[in-house]
Amino acid sequence: MSETIKKLNKKELFNMFVRSNFQQASFNYERIHALGFCFDMIPAIKKFYKTDEERRLALKRHLAFFNTTPAVCGPVVGVTAAMEEARSDGEAINDGSINSLKVGLMGPLAGVGDPLIWGTLRPITAALGASFALNGSIFGPLLFFVSFNLVRLALKWYGLTYGYRAGMGIVKDMASNTLTKLTEGAGILGLFVMGVLVTKWTKINVPVVISQTTNQAGVKSTMTVQGILDQLCPGLLALGLTLLMMYLLKKKASPILLIFALFGVGILGYWLGILK
Template sequence: MAKKELSKKTLKKSFWNWFYGNLTCFSQEHMQTFGYLVSMLPVVEELYDNKDDQKKAMETYTAFFNTEPQIGTVVVGITAGLEEARANGEEIDGEMINGIRAGLMGPLAGIGDSLIVGTLIPILLGIGLGLSEGGSPLGAVFYIIVWNVLAIFGMRMLYFKGYELGGKAVEMMVGEKANAIRESVIMVGTIVIGAVAASWINVTTAFKMVNSEGGTIIDLQSTLDGIFPKLLSALTVIFCWWLMKKKKLSPTIVMLILVIIAFAGVLLGIFNPGLSY
């Protein structure tokens, strides 16, 4: 019997299905499961002619799956390679494939969130904000183009590299070296987020105590600057982190809270109206 091999056309279709559909029918119960099914469908259809075999193979991918979509592309590529090996009679079953998927999705989510969400996106947004000064649309254009180019080519490379490596990619993704890389990326991401916060968040107070003759007794902002420059900005960042991390509030709710605080601060004379906080 001739060896079954996935065509480039099928692999490309599988990749694009994941690229556009990784969050298809997203829910708390299934997360990215349906997106995974959509991406594996062309793979299974090419490898198996019998409908019952196709159905049995697809049942493997109905298990819960959720990871960082960009870095997680490599898992889809790996399982495409494993499915090809299974179709050629190698001792690979659905339990083994799901074990590999379950074992990879957690570590890759940590790596992806640190590298993509915590590092790459803040860097691109920081550059875009700088280019947008004065109302220029160049920043938005820069972010849209650069992000999509990096996402498409990066995810495509990961998919095909995962397919080529198959099960051998597991040790690369979750081994000791991968853990060291993950910790390094987390550190870099933390530094980048801190730099972005220091550069773009500027919270100041207009509160002053004056005497009967109109002279200033206490200028609160000058006093705070003498103690710790940009102290209010740092406290604002910590406050937002506390609300989202500890109190589990959504970013939208946090923004509404900041608006309420700013509004009340203007009414009480703590902030100056018309300034950016």
């Protein structure tokens, strides 16, 4: 009789949520999150399957390649648990359909998760925290830590429970407008703030003197390259440099190489006296 009631309870879901905070512990170049996904699923596998043979098959099923943005792995874990539940109840769900659902979801979710988490949430909370930290305020690191993690943990928990409830319905939800609306809105916020940061927090100064004139009152006025550029638009060099870096990164230049190249530019410019 007890075989028929196999819904995951809150405790088991919470266990899976805690486990999903270690999603990338065994990150490896062969199968990325494969073992991590299996680790997340263990409470569900224990609950739904009782024989060794069933359990072995289930474990092996979830040791396949998996990779997505860790903060948004919740929905996939949830919906996979729902499918395993249906399968253990005797529904005709084969290995292939479980795996293809996982593969089918991880791509689009990373497509939402990467810009949302790494492109918007972290740069904004980190920049905000850093702006306080530069003045030596402990509020800066605290703000970053608390705000980033609150959003991240909420995404993990609600993502997991939502995926488990929605089951296969998630595929329809993923195709809906809400998700693209959210991604697009986050993208706008992220890009806007990046624009602000480029001009506010990049320091380039070219103190090269172009002309020195003395007016009738005898006051000397010096015209520097930086002065002229600032009259055109403050932050113009920073913008140009950022766009150049974007171009070079697209041409597959490695970030660390570019950082060292800029170091070289800094040293050379300082030596020649054209950068200060």
